[in-house]
Amino acid sequence: MASAAQRAPKRKRRPRDPSVPLSRPFERKGAQRKESGGSEEKRKRRKEEEKKKRKEQKKAQDERESGMNTEEEKGGEAGGTAASSSFLLSTAPIPQQLRFFLEQFESANKFKISSLELEAVKDTCIVKLAQGINQDVDNFCKHVKDTFGESWKEVLQEGKLLKGKVDAGRPALLIISISALRSLELLRIKKLIDMEALGLSRLSVIVLDMHKDAKGFSLFTLPQVRNEFWDLYKSHIHQRLVQGDLRICFYGPTSISESEKTQASDES
Numbered sequence: 149m150a151s152a153a154q155r156a157p158k159r160k161r162r163p164r165d166p167s168v169p170l171s172r173p174f175e176r177k178g179a180q181r182k183e184s185g186g187s188e189e190k191r192k193r194r195k196e197e198e199k200k201k202r203k204e205q206k207k208a209q210d211e212r213e214s215g216m217n218t219e220e221e222k223g224g225e226a227g228g229t230a231a232s233s234s235f236l237l238s239t240a241p242i243p244q245q246l247r248f249f250l251e252q253f254e255s256a257n258k259f260k261i262s263s264l265e266l267e268a269v270k271d272t273c274i275v276k277l278a279q280g281i282n283q284d285v286d287n288f289c290k291h292v293k294d295t296f297g298e299s300w301k302e303v304l305q306e307g308k309l310l311k312g313k314v315d316a317g318r319p320a321l322l323i324i325s326i327s328a329l330r331s332l333e334l335l336r337i338k339k340l341i342d343m344e345a346l347g348l349s350r351l352s353v354i355v356l357d358m359h360k361d362a363k364g365f366s367l368f369t370l371p372q373v374r375n376e377f378w379d380l381y382k383s384h385i386h387q388r389l390v391q392g393d394l395r396i397c398f399y400g401p402t403s404i405s406e407s408e409k410t411q412a413s414d415e416s
Contacts, residue, residue: 275397325357358400
């Protein structure tokens with residue numbers, strides 16, 4: 149006798165639709181875990197990259213700051229070098245100043261001054277300024293007062309022109325400097341003297357401004373200005389200097405190399 153299970157008809161399985169993917173729950177969970185693990189790794193990489201980037205930025209900033217400090221130090225050293233490469237000639241001994249002046253004359257005019265001519269130029273023709281006071285625009289009046297002594301008001305006071313005691317165009321002090329107009333100013337001075345519009349009868353001090361221009365030239369190193377100055381000197385200044393009626397005053401810093409050259413010639 150057949151059992152009930154044997155008697156029950158067998159159920160047929162429906163064929164699987166190939167277009168429908170198989171359900172794999174374990175695979176989905178594994179994929180989710182894999183995706184989750186991948187996101188975590190990405191976050192870690194991003195953090196590491198950001199950290200690395202911050203380090204690089206900090207390093208670059210430190211290098212920039214270090215470079216700026218180095219430039220400042222170099223600038224300070226250069227400034228110190230520039231300051232130490234010049235000195236105030238007018239505070240040096242008078243014989244040294246006079247020798248410097250005469251050597252500039254010889255260099256510009258391409259000839260040697262004879263011993264007889266040297267004897268005619270006395271040390272009294274040079275003004276020595278006080279030490280410890282800067283030679284700039286602010287202190288110029290103080291230096292001028294010291295140069296003329298107690299009589300500075302009597303000699304320089306402009307009010308006397310109004311009283312008719314001094315003719316206009318007869319200065320006691322003349323300043324010659326290198327300027328933006330360069331030799332034009334010297335040509336104008338010489339022309340005024342030639343025309344007798346500028347008189348030298350009262351002139352007792354000529355101030356030679358030794359300050360350099362923006363390009364590093366001075367009154368004695370810019371050829372055109374230097375030549376015009378020495379023409380003016382030979383035609384209108386030298387004779388009064390020899391007679392003792394006129395003095396030369398250097399104002400401002402002078403190159404040490406030029407001064408050392410003068411000192412060497414004095415010692416030889």
